[in-house]
Amino acid sequence: MHDGSGRIVVQNLTKNFGQVAAVQNLSFHVEPGSVTGFLGPNGAGKTTTLRMLLGLVAPTAGWTTINGQPFHRLENPARVVGAVLEAQGFHPSRTARDHLRVYCAAMGVPEQRADEVLNLVGLGSAGNRAAGGFSLGMKQRLALATALLGDPQVLVLDEPANGLDPEGIAWLRTFLKAFAASGRTVLISSHLLAEVEQTIDHVVIISHGQTRYNGPLDELRKSQQSRVIVQPADANKLVTALQEAEISNVTPLPDGKVAILGATVQQIGDIAAKAGVALYGVQEEKADLEHLFFQLTSGQYAAPGVPQGGYGTPPGGYAQPVAQSGQAQPGQQPYGTPPQGYQQPGQPGGWGQAPQQQGGWGAPQQQGQPGTPPEGWGAQQQGQQAGTPEGWAAQPHQPGGPPAPGQAGTPEGWAAQPHQPGGPPAPGQPGTPESWAAQPHQAGGPPAPPHGQPSTPPEGWAVQPQQPGQQPGGPPAPGQPGQQAGGPPAPAQPGTPPEGWATQPHQPGAPEGWAPAQQPGQQPGMPPAPPQGQPGNPPDGRAAQPQQPGTPPEGWGQPPAAPPAPQPGQPPEGWNQQQPPNQQPQQEQQPGQGGVGGNA
Ligand SMILES: Nc1ncnc2c1ncn2[C@@H]1O[C@H](COP(=O)(O)OP(=O)(O)OP(=O)(O)O)[C@@H](O)[C@H]1O
Incomplete structure (x- = not known):
């Protein structure tokens, strides 16, 4: 049973690998209806955190929940969470479509869902190609398609833009924004703020396994003051005039220019005019989020020459994410059009649309009733779930194993008998x-x-x-x-x-x-x-x-x-x-x- 909120909570999460403190007392919330960026430099602890969220790694301390439940207690995980931690491990000779069909079978979703998600991620025309021949970007799309099979409420993607070309990144941005706008939750990690800046509304920045900022991206932007650089005829005279006007954050630069924080261009112009100082040039430098990101995370494998300081401090404290209200319902927002390169010819429908609810698997998620046994505690203890692929639902296993995806016999590697829970892959x-x-x-x-x-x-x-x-x-x-x-x-x-x-x-x-x-x-x-x-x-x-x-x-x-x-x-x-x-x-x-x- 879960609360159906789509909310992710990470609370006092800590993970030590021997002497390595990968994650230290990390706490943040991710709310539905927005795309949250989980940012930090290499080795900051992002993947470790996501692995703990998905039950792949046991925390040393603290806990995580999705929909109010630890991952391992979600009754129907693939309907709740679709996750991509790494876009690797596809069977090299299996086609993309067959790869997805295998998962469809095990999840108990109709086979046509494979084509729907292929089209959704722009791989419709590549469905018959072996995944082993896919580029990194195509593998990213196929992994995303796999995560979407269960029409999940929450998407967790580790470095999803990795390997995508500019067109693919633009498409992913549109897709994720639409997904979130439909009232769902998106958490994406990246070590590059610039890569996700246009996609995310909220940001959790970590470094050395610790939270550096958690809040709306806009607040982070606003916290950064613009800097005005002026070229005065007499720098000393201007500095004195500015200080007399109680503008004290004034820095003379070696080239004769003066950098001023905390004053507008107009204020500076007025003060200069009053003091009789001619200005030969005025330049306003907008706050640079990337610069701020360096500031917040510098020190962890930071390369020499990383810009330091100068733009003021980030906002104090860690703002709580703001819950969204009045969110659109799933299915309301189109997901945009995937790039042409992978478009399935003759399939105008099916993509450009939000995932549709489908009978049999697309029904609204069942909410258990308080006081009733959770699903699966009935008289029949059938349908125990096989080990679950990323983004898989805990669907009852098909008797006799998953159907063959377009092949006689059983799909490659699949047992023709109920899979052993927690059993071998x-x-x-x-x-x-x-x-x-x-x-x-x-x-x-x-x-x-x-x-x-x-x-x-x-x-x-x-x-x-x-x-x-x-x-x-x-x-x-x-x-x-x-x-x-x-x-x-x-x-x-x-x-x-x-x-x-x-x-x-x-x-x-x-x-x-x-x-x-x-x-x-x-x-x-x-x-x-x-x-x-x-x-x-x-x-x-x-x-x-x-x-x-x-x-x-x-x-x-x-x-x-x-x-x-x-x-x-x-x-x-x-x-x-x-x-x-x-x-x-x-x-x-x-x-x-x-x-x-x-x-x-
Ligand atoms: N299984 C492991 N055993 C030992 N150390 C580990 C293990 N997994 C992660 N670490 C260490 O934990 C720290 C955090 O690693 P993690 O992969 O979570 O960082 P990350 O932020 O995802 O980095 P990147 O952006 O490079 O993927 C690193 O110092 C890493 O070496």
Whole structure:
């Protein structure tokens, strides 16, 4: 259940990689209806922050929510968040259309959605081309198309303009503005303010993992005073006259000119005239946001010669983003026209339009009712979600696996059986399947433990004995580098299953040689089933309750009733002081199940 707000909250977020403090006590909000730029120089901590937001990396401290929920607790993530962290990993020989069809199948959206999003991002005419031959900019578009498949409410894009040509950047700008104008939320990162300046309304600037500015871009602009440079006949006389007029921020320059802050051209002209000083030239220098960006972020890998100071200080404090009101409804705003280069001939409709709601998958997002079990806690514990690609919805998996995208048999790399939740990546890629993003928590499964807090566990989670490889106070054993959240850890050795993954006969869709060590009878995403013949013998820590239609299966207690949506500054739902009833204690999690997949 989530509050449907489209709001992103990052609160006191901290991430240390050993001695490297990648993110330090970062807090900001991103509101729907606007495009927020997440800016900082290389190594500032942007990607790490986004990875924590998407449940790919466990924070050392603090928390993040989308729609009032940690990512791993979103019931239908791909309908809520579309994310692109890197536009890589496409199967090189798979066509763009087939790439998207694979995701359509797993998400349970109609196949024609693949063509819709191809057209939307201007790749309509390239749908039959193998993604391996795509340029970087085309890969960016394909990654964006993948993120849009679920018609998400929130878009999170890491350096989306990377590789785009000027026309592509202009198109992306129009697209994102229209997307936000339809009442949705857009968060884009960049290390170049100039690249996104015309796209964003709000800006969060970080450096060294810390917030330097958070607020409307206009306020940042206004905070910068213009500087007036004059060339007087007598610089000393003018400086004296200006100081007598209480304009004290006056700097004589080596070339005889005078730089003045805090006065208009007209004021300076009047004072000069009164003092009898001729002016041979007057030049007003408008505040340069790029310059300010350097000021705010200088010091972190700053190159020599980076301009320093001179334009006044940025506004004090960190302004809170302003909530938008009177926003347009989704679908109201056209997204503009993609560049001609990738336009699908003969397809005037379908793009230039906001994503349309479509029956079956485009219906308004279901809002759970307080006091009712969250989706997936019904009598049927079917439809557990496979590991989730970036921007994927936690849609029930198709029985028998995803349909073949235009090929006989199963799509390459896909198992012809329900995917194991949190199981090995499917699409035939060693390590990570293309564009897969985190889906740590399985819909309908026991809530995954929230990210750890330093020294104290997240509220609502009892202190559990530390697991091997687990961060102190953190979530269950972290994965290996290259692991996708929701997926298995990357094997340490080729051919060796990662810890917690038993070597088993190869299963279709699973990386060769290893398979999740799932217990017999265990439901995907659920704790081990009670032993046969022992009805009512629930897993440890779960209350035995008679099964009712529409209630959790036998042996499962009622899920906790949803408390009110968290307020800013408050921890998200489920982070209560007490361990919620029926939530699986951390040490009971099965390997590869639930849990945050990123390397903590
Ligand atoms: N898995 C990791 N292990 C160790 N250090 C890491 C890891 N991931 C990130 N870091 C470090 O954390 C810091 C922040 O990195 P991050 O990638 O978040 O920065 P960024 O702002 O996205 O940079 P860029 O603009 O270059 O992409 C860097 O010092 C980086 O080296």
